[in-house]
Amino acid sequence: MKLSWDDMRTVMCLVRGESLAGAAAELGLNYTTVARRIARAEASLGVALFDRLTDGYQPTEAGVLVANHAAKMEAQTDTLMRALQGRDATLRGPLTITAPQLLIAHVLTPVIDQFCMAYPDVDLHVRATNDLLDLNRREADLAIRISRDPGDSLKGLRLTAQxxxxxxxxxxxxxxxxxxxxxxxxxxxxxxxxxxxxxxxxxxxxxxxxxxxxxxxxxxxxxxxxxxxxxxxxxxxxxxxxxxxxxxxxxxYPDIWVVAHRDVWAAAKVMAFREMLVPFMRGQRAQFIA
Amino acid sequence: MKLSWDDMRTVMCLVRGESLAGAAAELGLNYTTVARRIARAEASLGVALFDRLTDGYQPTEAGVLVANHAAKMEAQTDTLMRALQGRDATLRGPLTITAPQLLIAHVLTPVIDQFCMAYPDVDLHVRATNDLLDLNRREADLAIRISRDPGDSLKGLRLTAQxxxxxxxxxxxxxxxxxxxxxxxxxxxxxxxxxxxxxxxxxxxxxxxxxxxxxxxxxxxxxxxxxxxxxxxxxxxxxxxxxxxxxxxxxxYPDIWVVAHRDVWAAAKVMAFREMLVPFMRGQRAQFIA
DNA sequence: GCAATTACACGCGTTTTCGCATGTCCGCGT
DNA sequence: ACGCGGACATGCGAAAACGCGTGTAATTGC
The missing domain is CATH 3.40.190.10 (Periplasmic binding protein-like II)
Incomplete structure (x- = not known):
């Protein structure tokens, strides 16, 4: 009756991914490994967590229970990771930003380039998408968004009206x-x-x-x-x-904001990007208004 | 920057156990494994979690941060395990009860024996101690306590005055x-x-x-x-x-109660024990009052 | 109605992880 | 000063976990 925390995470991903392959992709594992972990979890709990149907794994009531608790644990790890990131005073390592596709293509490219030149040790990931990535779940560290306000639990700065x-x-x-x-x-x-x-x-x-x-x-x-x-x-x-x-x-039209989670707002890399972005966008304001 | 959940747990145990050996004992592992996991955790986070001093591992600020978040995750797993246990309708497997040393020695032995005879598939663990075990942390499933009330978050039944x-x-x-x-x-x-x-x-x-x-x-x-x-x-x-x-x-003198966490109160094994204990103690009441 | 796809089970060889034994450093008490 | 025990590092062989390839059943598409 002792369950590994990583196995709980695996159960959660399988409930979420709805197939061994889906869960494996999320975990960066082979799907056989997911199957083995599920079997182990069920053995150690003595409870069936999934029904093996012909079209995949269907979570039982107990499986959903485990997954729900694991989801809360995941939220906790997200909070931890943000806290660690917020403490990070180095200008090295990964930084993920996101912005609307077209804003990157037509406006932001120069400042992104400038940032990469200035901080070569930062490996910058740019996610150009119109979907709002979840900064709580650390899908990105910093976002440039077109909206009327920065949103709950996020800290933001208005870059320009448009x-x-x-x-x-x-x-x-x-x-x-x-x-x-x-x-x-x-x-x-x-x-x-x-x-x-x-x-x-x-x-x-x-x-x-x-x-x-x-x-x-x-x-x-x-x-x-x-x-x-x-x-x-x-x-x-x-x-x-x-x-x-x-x-x-x-x-x-909705304003352009730069937003980040409160916990990472003050992280060195996030601040560095912001300090380059804000004056840049100030210089571009004429592009946005008549 | 990706940390295994089990490694988080290991960090927490090391902060709590204050030495590799202490953490290893809590985790049921060899201490070398703990050392390796800590090294791996630090490598993947890029942050020092412990200072290696001559007299052991001293957690850094970041180490404490990780441990605190892991502790919340542990509380979550405890809740889950209780929930699973509360759903368990079988009369098989482990059941841990606790009671004051002398109450077991002089009063409870017959009912414990009776229970073991009636439910041979339950492997009963009895923890005879005067320390109050933490039912939230699942140190025991059911407790017989001498106190004025069952306590917060626990459900209880008064067995007798004394x-x-x-x-x-x-x-x-x-x-x-x-x-x-x-x-x-x-x-x-x-x-x-x-x-x-x-x-x-x-x-x-x-x-x-x-x-x-x-x-x-x-x-x-x-x-x-x-x-x-x-x-x-x-x-x-x-x-x-x-x-x-x-x-x-x-x-x-304080009353005698049988208490359990609300989540496990209705579990089959817990109920079975209670249903044997309550009439037994009713029959023993004369022992407790003048 | 047959090929293609999806989703999984199983077996094998490899990689990773783990436990144990040994060695080192340091503080403590005699 | 010297032996002793606690706490950790290191190297090696064993065990566990993992990825890959193959095989099967059911579903989808042409």
Whole structure:
């Protein structure tokens, strides 16, 4: 009736991963090892933790119980790791940052490069994604986010305000300018199935031509001349083949923040990055507002 | 920067055990293994967790940090184990009970024997000690305690009230009866450096002859005729060579309880023991009160 | 209806981990 | 001063854990 802590973690990963292979991937192990550990855990507890079904391992009630407790232990290790990281005064070793794909591509590359040059002993991992990584679970140490506030349990600094506006190809822009009453084709976000508010009333006719769930795709569609897209000023200005059109005057858009968990906010590497990022972004403010 | 959960546990045990050997004993490992795990933990974290001094391993600030978080994880595993145990509906496997030394010796032996006969598949461990074992940390599953209430987070059932009284050898008892004014020598608890309250006023002269921190020793001294001792009725009555003396009339004494953690209270083995214990103790009540 | 895929069990050879024996350093008491 | 015991380091052989390859059953896709 004595269970290894690592075996508890394995049980948790198997419940979470829903298959030996999934758990093994999360643990960085071969799936046979996961199977063996589960067998050992069940033997030492004398309780079945999983039902072996044809399509995989299905946790029993007891298995879920173990997994839930292990999850709390994992939260504890996350807290510990953050605490250790927050104490770390060195400018060596790994640092993971995350930012929206397009912000990295069009704005942040220089400051990332500058940081790597200045601190060659830091091995910087950049996770360019639009998903919000969980800083509590240490998926990243520092995040640059577009949002209205830094969020709970996170510490943040507002880097700049920004605005959005409407963009299209020069040809389409000219056509609309020539005939403001023609119907304007919009390319919009999938979950925002409407023409943007506050469009200039000189352009009375609109329709939604297509929707995407990804800004890269929206921009590509706009660059292909398929319609007008609303996007942050920095993005439209940095995109070849697009010009700003006056249909939608510059609108408020969520601010850009740099955020980190409170525990790691003061870590040397996190501070060093921030101290390079903040003045850099201050110098770039003109890109973001009209 | 990835630390095995078992290594965290090892760090905690080393901080707690204060030497490789102490930690190894707690973990059931060889001390070399502990040393290796600590070295591995430090390597993977890149932080010194212990200072190697000539007289052993001294935890650094970071080591204490790790140990504190591991302690919280341990509490979590304890909770889990109790939960699993509470779900256990079998009457097989280990069951650990604890009770005061003298209560086992003079009262409980028959019911313990009865239980072992009735449930031969349960391997019962009895921890006869006056220390209060920590039921939260699963040092025992069920405890029989002499106290005024079951205590926080524990569930309990009052088995019987009891009283204390004064006991001495028959010779000493006669001598005092012959001359109530002679000075009565008392043998008392070390931390209770006073003659018991509520002594019969017919015996006006008292002095404390000696103190002990252990009831077995007090009884032995009384049996050797060194003086009068206050003890629970059941104990004095069951002790060869002692008779009750009327100096101290029967006094209230803390009740006897059976207690267990709430999580394991309803476990099959715990219930089975309780269901044997409760009627047994009911039958023994006359032993405990005048 | 048959190939491809997913998910797992099993056996074998390798790597890692572990326990034991030995050696060193140091403080302590005689 | 010298022996003794506690606490740790080190090297070696044994044991445990692991990864890989193969085999099987059920499901999916064409």
């Amino acid at each position: 605005q959005s506006a409407s963009f299209a190809t020069p040809a389409l822009a000219r056509a609309i300018a020539d005939d403001p009453t023609r119907s304007v084709d919009w390319i919009v976000y999938a979950d925002y199935m409407a023409v943007p508010k506050n469009v200039d009333p000189s352009y009375p006719n609109h329709r939604i031509r297509m929707t995407f769930d990804d800004m890269v795709a929206i921009r590509a569609a706009a660059q292909a001349g398929l319609g007008v897209a609303r996007m942050p000023l920095f993005l439209g200005r940095a995109s070849d083949g697009l010009v700003q059109v006056p249909i939608l005057p510059p609108q408020p | 009283q204390s009284a004064s006991f001495a050898t028959p010779a000493l008892a006669r001598a005092i009866a012959d001359d109530p004014t002679r000075s009565v020598d008392w043998i008392v608890y070390a931390d209770y450096m006073a003659v018991p309250k509520n002594v019969d006023p017919s015996y006006p002269n008292h002095r404390i002859r000696m103190t002990f921190d252990d009831m077995v020793a007090i009884r032995a001294a009384a049996q050797a005729g060194l003086g009068v001792a206050r003890m629970p009725l059941f104990l004095g009555r069951a002790s060869d060579g002692l008779v009750q003396v009327p100096i101290l009339p029967p006094q209230p």
